[in-house]
Amino acid sequence: MATSLIVPVAYISVMVTALAIFSRVYRRRRAAEKISFEPWFPAHPSREIYISLLSSSTDIPDSLLKSALLVRAVTDVKRIWRLRDDKIALTQLHQRGLIGDDTMSRFAAAEKELEAEIVDVVSEANTFRQGWGQLIFATATEMAQAEKTRETVMNIPKLKVQEEQRIALRNKYLPGSVPPPLIQQVPQPPQSVSAAATPSPPAQQTGKVATPQKVPSASASPAFASEETVGGGSNGSSNTGSPALGSGGSGPNSGNVSTASTPSKSSAKKKGKKK
Numbered sequence: 001m002a003t004s005l006i007v008p009v010a011y012i013s014v015m016v017t018a019l020a021i022f023s024r025v026y027r028r029r030r031a032a033e034k035i036s037f038e039p040w041f042p043a044h045p046s047r048e049i050y051i052s053l054l055s056s057s058t059d060i061p062d063s064l065l066k067s068a069l070l071v072r073a074v075t076d077v078k079r080i081w082r083l084r085d086d087k088i089a090l091t092q093l094h095q096r097g098l099i100g101d102d103t104m105s106r107f108a109a110a111e112k113e114l115e116a117e118i119v120d121v122v123s124e125a126n127t128f129r130q131g132w133g134q135l136i137f138a139t140a141t142e143m144a145q146a147e148k149t150r151e152t153v154m155n156i157p158k159l160k161v162q163e164e165q166r167i168a169l170r171n172k173y174l175p176g177s178v179p180p181p182l183i184q185q186v187p188q189p190p191q192s193v194s195a196a197a198t199p200s201p202p203a204q205q206t207g208k209v210a211t212p213q214k215v216p217s218a219s220a221s222p223a224f225a226s227e228e229t230v231g232g233g234s235n236g237s238s239n240t241g242s243p244a245l246g247s248g249g250s251g252p253n254s255g256n257v258s259t260a261s262t263p264s265k266s267s268a269k270k271k272g273k274k275k
Helices: 002-035 045-054 062-096 101-128 136-154 156-173 191-197 222-232 235-240 254-261 265-274
Strands: none
Touching: 045 062, 062 101, 062 136, 101 136, 136 156
16 A cells, blocks of 8 residues: 555656756756847947946046047937837748847847837936937937948948849850830931921911801891891892802892992992092
8 A cells, every 4th residue: 555655646746846956957048048149239339338338537628528429329329220120020021930039139129229228328428418318319300311221332332343243254254134114215217208298287378268257248147137138229139038158149239239338449440540
């Protein structure tokens, strides 16, 4: 009976002891990994320079300290941009299971360190002048943008040489494989062909046509013509009731209408001879 109780008790005690040792070793290793992981950013030289200038025994002018603090803020702004760009990619990769939790822990530690750095820079800026901490990062952002633009402009010749080398190497092994330019110049046709193909605009052709205002009143509108025919005493048009526009040369009294509407030069000459 005694031997039957000793065996299970010994088995349980051995298992508990083994689990306790395993958990202790595992926790130590995890703690060592968290402490000894590689930081996301390398050393911060601008911060070290500012701290060394601030803690120096000699008198340092405030202008030099402010410049060092601005350089430190510019470095922080560049790190903010990098964290903002890396966070999107890291989140997507972590959701797909392509990176482990240690990488995300490193990224979270870098974010916390940068937040503490920003608070420290703002407090140091307020020591020089009250309220400067709210403006120092705006100035640092402008400086970082100008530096980025300057680096881009200065790297244009280097990029041009690299692109020319790449195109030359590609043409060496694959002749004629260089892509065409983005903007292609369309060849223009000769002037003689274009002049013969393109007609003159209709506005120039119809520009010399007489307007209705220049047409004589006898043929301008049906109302004027009908009044003249009625005044001339044409019975044919009054009986039919149609305007006399089309009866200028067919009606019996068409001659009377023309003589009544327009003065004759021959009658004037005859009167002059009689006198």
